[in-house]
Amino acid sequence: xxxxxxxxxxxxxxxxxxxxxxxxxxxxxxxxxxxxxxxxxxxxxxxxxxxxxxxxxxxxxxxxxxxxxxxxxxxxxxxxxxxxxxxxxxxxxxxxxxxx
Amino acid sequence: xxxxxxxxxxxxxxxxxxxxxxxxxxxxxxxxxxxxxxxxxxxxxxxxxxxxxxxxxxxxxxxxxxxxxxxxxxxxxxxxxxxxxxxxxxxxxxxxxxxxxxxxxxxxxxxxxxxxxxxxxxxxxxxxxxxxxxxxxxxxxxxxxxxxxxxxxxxxxxxxxxxxxxxxxxxxxxxxxxxxxxxxxxxxxxxxxxxxxxxxxxxxxxxxxxxxxxxxxxxxxxxxxxxxxxxxxxxxxxxxxxxxxxxxxxxxxxxxxxxxxxxxxxxxxxxxxxxxxxxxxxxxxxxxxxxxxxxxxxxxxxxxxxxxxxxxxx
Numbered sequence: 001x002x003x004x005x006x007x008x009x010x011x012x013x014x015x016x017x018x019x020x021x022x023x024x025x026x027x028x029x030x031x032x033x034x035x036x037x038x039x040x041x042x043x044x045x046x047x048x049x050x051x052x053x054x055x056x057x058x059x060x061x062x063x064x065x066x067x068x069x070x071x072x073x074x075x076x077x078x079x080x081x082x083x084x085x086x087x088x089x090x091x092x093x094x095x096x097x098x099x100x
Numbered sequence: 101x102x103x104x105x106x107x108x109x110x111x112x113x114x115x116x117x118x119x120x121x122x123x124x125x126x127x128x129x130x131x132x133x134x135x136x137x138x139x140x141x142x143x144x145x146x147x148x149x150x151x152x153x154x155x156x157x158x159x160x161x162x163x164x165x166x167x168x169x170x171x172x173x174x175x176x177x178x179x180x181x182x183x184x185x186x187x188x189x190x191x192x193x194x195x196x197x198x199x200x201x202x203x204x205x206x207x208x209x210x211x212x213x214x215x216x217x218x219x220x221x222x223x224x225x226x227x228x229x230x231x232x233x234x235x236x237x238x239x240x241x242x243x244x245x246x247x248x249x250x251x252x253x254x255x256x257x258x259x260x261x262x263x264x265x266x267x268x269x270x271x272x273x274x275x276x277x278x279x280x281x282x283x284x285x286x287x288x289x290x291x292x293x294x295x296x297x298x299x300x301x302x303x304x305x306x307x308x309x310x311x312x313x314x315x316x317x318x319x320x321x322x323x324x325x326x327x328x329x330x331x332x333x334x335x336x337x338x339x340x341x342x343x344x345x346x347x348x349x350x351x352x353x354x355x356x357x358x359x360x361x362x363x364x365x366x367x368x369x370x371x372x373x374x375x376x377x378x379x380x381x382x383x384x385x386x387x388x389x390x391x392x393x394x395x396x397x398x399x400x401x402x403x404x405x406x407x408x409x410x411x412x413x414x
Contacts, residue, residue, distance in 0.1 A: 016372045037128070051131060051308050053368040053384055082376035 004097035007068035008060060011075060012038055013085040014047075015055035021075070025061060028071055031100060033061045044084040056084070062092060062100045105212055108396045110299040114306020115393070119313065126304045134301045138207050139264055141290040141297070142225045143271015144283060149222025150272065151279045158223055161345050165227045168341055168359060169234035172334055173199030177242050179330075184322045186382070189243045193371045193378035196239020197387045198330050200363035201231040203264050204305060207298050208396045209357040212404070213350040220350025227358055229268050233259045236363075236370045243375040255374060262366050302396075309393060315385035323382065327362075327390030335360030335403050343410040352407035353400075360399055362387035 013021065018035060025033050038058040039048050047056040061071065068089050079085055094100055117124045150158075173195040180191035206228050213220050236259060237252075244250050259265065275283060283290075316324060338359025342352035364387045372380055 014372065016369050020373065048311070051128070051304075053364070053372070053380065054308070054311065055128075079376075 001095070003093035003095065005091055006062050006094050006097065006100045007065050007089055008062050008092040009068045009071055009087070009089050011059045011061075011085065011087050012040070012056060013059070013079070014083050015052055015057045017079065017083055017085075018057050018059070021059060021079070024074065024078070025059075025071065028074060029067055030061045030063055030071065033059055035059050042084065042086075047084065062094060064100070104397070105208070105215060107211055107295055107299045107302055108208065111302040111306040111309075111393065111396060114303040114308075115310050116306075118307040118310020124307065126300070126307070130300070131304045134297050134304070135203075136263070136267060137290065137297050138294070138301055139203060139267035140271040141294050142203070142207060142210065142228070143268040143273075144275035144278075144286070144290050145271075146222055146225035147272040147275020148278065148280050148283050150276045153222065158226065161221075161223070161347075162226055162230050164341060164345060165230040165355070166234055168338065169199060169231040170238055172337070172359065173235045173238040173242065175333075176330060180326065184326060189375050189378035190382050192239045192243035193367075193375055193380075194326070194383045194386060195242060196236045196371055197364070197367040197383040198334065198362045198391075199231075199235025199238060200233075200367045201228055201358045202361040202363055202387075202392060202395075203228060203268075203365070204301060205361035205392060205395045205400075206354065206358055207294075207301070209354055209400050209403075211295055211298055212400050213353060218350040218353065218404075219348050220354055221347055224351055224354045225268055225272060227355055229265055229272075231358055232265055232363070232366055236367050239367070239371060240374045243378065250374060255370065258373075259366065259370055262369070264366055305388075305392065309389045312381075312385040312389040315381045316389045319382055319385065323386045324390055327386040328394050331360035331362070331391055331395055331399055332402075335399065335406060339403065339406045339410045342407070347411075349407050349411050349413060352410055353403050356403040356406055357395065357400055360403065361395055362391045364388045364392065 011021070022033065036058045038056040040056065041047065048054045072087050072089055075085070075087060176195040176198045177191055180186045180194050181188065184191065186194065240250060240255070335356040339352050339356035342355035347355065364384060368380060368384050371378055371383065
């Protein structure tokens, strides 16, 4: 079975950003994304997943390398100064490359 | 001494569990469900009673209360900015939280007046609706000025379609349309279970407040003092306005409680998006870990006396 390499961009950030961030992803050309609720801790304190002002989400986007870099740079420049945000990118293999 | 309502003891339980780092945790869906039921209950109850009153008579109190919502953050801002030496965005954000209102505090006050059979105006939930949004918009203006980069229309849409305004207005409309007899089949869930729902809501609020206690200590004495003094001053303004509008004892008490309460749901979400440079821990910890407990334990009984004084009964 042929596998195709794409990039997976993962963003862990504040739940209050979800709507704005997904609008950005769509505008910048992402063809799909997955949002899950998340919790954890870090230098901004405990982030629960229950109560919205304290809640985190994890947003995942699979796309080509160029778009992943562009998205990561845009999100870093726009949000990371003032919001709790962790961004990372790695390679994944997908079965249906036309979807991403 | 006025007797404490047992529902507020659930807040204490949550607070103790949280501070002791118990693993007690309410699923997010339960908190969402309980707060939706509470908001709808408050709206429905007001709506049912509204069906007996001419709607035109509401314009004057609604307008006056909306104006109060615009004034409160303007009073809070200079105190926070100059006495508290907070940065401009932080001062504006805290001012927005304290100008806006807490539906949870209102629910406790409604339970308080109901338990004591104190009469109040049926349209009091409308005050909650009128006070929620204006202060948030004023807070954003204080932080940003009339900046073109602020998407005001989008912001207003989000605030008005936010959970609390939508459910309160929706509940008012449904209650009004159904009337006292039409609402009977829904009584069990929305009215009979109100206090049980409120108890679970307060348990969760106690757990959340416990998480924010350490933030309060970090930000120091000014924030604690502000979190107690601002409600006292604002509740007096609310009571004075209520008395000027000729409200009953319960109406004055509820308006004083609303003016003295601080938002911890609508304002944090809106300020986080519109004024990202404001530190959310500052306003949230003051509102949630200082003002909310102060109001439900000390504030409401105190505002009762205040209301008695303003309505000439005390």
